[in-house]
Amino acid sequence: MAPNMRQGISPFLEPGPRTKANSLAILQLSRDNFLPVHLQHATGEHDGYAEGVVVNTRFGSFPHSTMIGVPWGSQIRASKVDTGSRGRKRKRVPGDDAARDENENENGNESAEPTDTPSGPKQAIAASSGFVHVLPPTPEIWTTSLPHRTQVVYTPDYSYILHRIRARPGAVIIEAGAGSGSFSHASARAVYNGYPKEGERKGKVISFEYHEERYKKMKEELSQHGLQGIVHLTHRDVYKGGFLINDGESPEAEAVFLDLPAPWDALPALSRQRPEGAEGATESGKPWVSPLxxxxxxxxxxxxxxxxxxxKTVSAMRRLGWVDIDMVEIANRKLHTARDRVGLNLPQDRGVNNSARDVEEAISKLAEIEEKFRQHARPARSAENTGSKHGDNGKAVSNRKGAREEETSTSSRPWADGRLIVRGEPEIKTHTSYLVFAILPREWSEEDEAEALAKYPLGQEKAVVGDMDKASRKKLRQELLKKQGDKKTKRKEKAEKLDEKMDETSG
Structure with missing residues (x-):
């Protein structure tokens, strides 16, 4: 089990320029293969490794000491680590224990020679091959590398969800069904505007999980990732317990995400007023408290x-007053971009089409092949006599070949050569889920109406848009222009009089 993070800002929110000990890092093994690792400082041998804590992959062994204090995105070389002898014990022969005890009794503790123990881990030595890249943790990378406990909300889904539910810094989001924590990490970054102090309202994610084992693992991950101040996780069945926190306190949420098998059963608890037949107001007469x-x-x-x-969800939303109900299905499709390089003189690399790119290159290649065939079929004894006959032709072929290679080597840029081709995936990813969006308008009370009337009183409007016909609007416009012209004329006359007075005074 990895140790908890020190008190500080989560690396998911502000990772800093370099890796740190007791923090999470993501190792990129290949393009789509990521490995989350909690970097640890080792004071000595750990788990049989003299180098301390070591991560073993198919690309080599990587001690944590080589990954701490380096800039994010650095390439980490594999190290030479003895993985074969760790944990092995010497095979004992019967009678060894008795002989050892007798020897200790005869010599006593004074005869025992002190053993030198290293004061720290062994210095790692770079291996000849193998490397990984160390990346800062982000919700997108964490989604691809997290341990799956339930169905995961992937990046294309939660990015669109956060956009539609208006998630922004300072907002409060209710999440029911934390599961593997993919949406929890993404929403925590979306609402983050600082860690809240006592009595201060900051962006927060109010998350609920009814499965006890998943709740414990999720709680541990949030503590390790430094998100316990942003994500408030509660073990509860929201169908029966609702969405209140701290013994009946309302989180005053502005957005809700329900990843539940029966969301229509949880919707009554998300009402402004106590709906009919809903649990929440006890017989003692406590008022209904809305979590919104x-x-x-x-x-x-x-x-x-x-x-x-x-x-079923849409029907329940309509009964409870939700409006602008909309259903969306996300169909994610990746696009792969590559350059199609064509040429006979290009190396046998990936993405290279070794065929003639034009007629001239094809003729040159055919002439070269024909000349090689002639030289191979020519008898060895007549090679000297006939060499001059075909020498010019062979020289011309070699000249064309050399010129072609020189042109290719001087003018070709491998990263920009060839046609740019974009290919989509042959098949769209399988269906994940349907997303149902809706809006519950704010509650409008008599106090709100009185406040609005006091601020915008009725019957005292100077003009009403659309109350005048075209001729009246034209006449009003002319009067306004005339007034503006009169004001300009008066200002001009006033300025002229002032100039005359100044001239008289100076004269």
């Missing part, structure tokens, strides 16, 4: 894999 912000509209998204779940 009463001064702002509430935006919701439900994540359901089946269309039957969507129909």
């Amino acid at each position: 912000n009463p001064k702002k509209n509430a935006y919701i998204c439900t994540f359901s894999p089946c269309i039957e779940q969507v129909t």
Whole structure:
């Protein structure tokens, strides 16, 4: 188990310029293969490794000491680590224990020679091959490398969800169904505007998880990643317990994300007023407490894999007053970009088409092949006599070949040579889930109406848009222009009189 992060800002939010000990880092093994690692300082041998804590991959062994204090994105070379003898013990022969005990009794502790123990881990020595890249943790990379405990909300889905539910710094989001924590990390970054102090309202994610084992693992991950101040995780069944926190306190959320098998059963707890038949107001007469912000509209998204779940959710939303209901399905498709390089003199590399790129190159290649065939078929004894006959032709072929190679080597840039080709995936990724979006308008009370009337009183409007016909608007416009002209004329006359007075005074 990795140790908890020291108190500080999470590397998901502000990673800093370099890697740090007791923090999370992502090792990129290949293009789509990532490995999360908690970097640790070792004071000596660890788990049989003299170099301290070591990460073993198919590309080599990497001690943590070589990955701490380096800039993010650095290439880390593999090290020579003895992975074969660690943990091995000498095979004992019967009678060794008795002989050893007898020897210790005879000689006593004074005869025992002190053993030298190293004061720190062994210095890592770079290997001849193998490397990885160390990357800062981001929600996108974490989604591809996290341990799957449930169905994961992937980057194309949660990026669109956060956009539609208006997630921004300072907002409060309710998440039901934390699962593997993919959406929790992404939403924490979206609402982050600083760690909250006592009595201060900052961006926060109120997350709920009913499965106890997943709740414990999620709690541990949040502590390790330094997000416990941004994500408030609660172990609860929201169908029965609702979305309140701290013994009945409202989180005053502005956005909601429900990743539940039956979101329609959780919707009554997200109402402005106590709906009929909903649990929440006890017999003692306690008032209904809504988990939503009463001064702002509430935006919701439900994540359901089946269309039957969507129909039930939409029906419940309509009964509870949600408006602008919309369903979206995300179909992600990757585009691969490459350059199609064509030529006979190009190396046998990936993405290279070794065929003639024009007629001239094809003729030159055919002449070269024909000359080689003639030289091979010519008898050895007549090579000297006939060499002069075909020498000019061979020289011409070699000259054309050399000129072609020189042209290719001087004018070709491998990174910009060839046609730029963009190919999409042959098949779109399989279906993940349907996203249902809706808006619950803010509650409008009599106090709000009175405040609006006091600020914008009725019956005292100077003009009403659309209340005048075209001729009246034209006449009003002419009067306004005339008034502006009169003002300019008066200012001009006043300036002239002032100039005359100044002239008289100076004269």
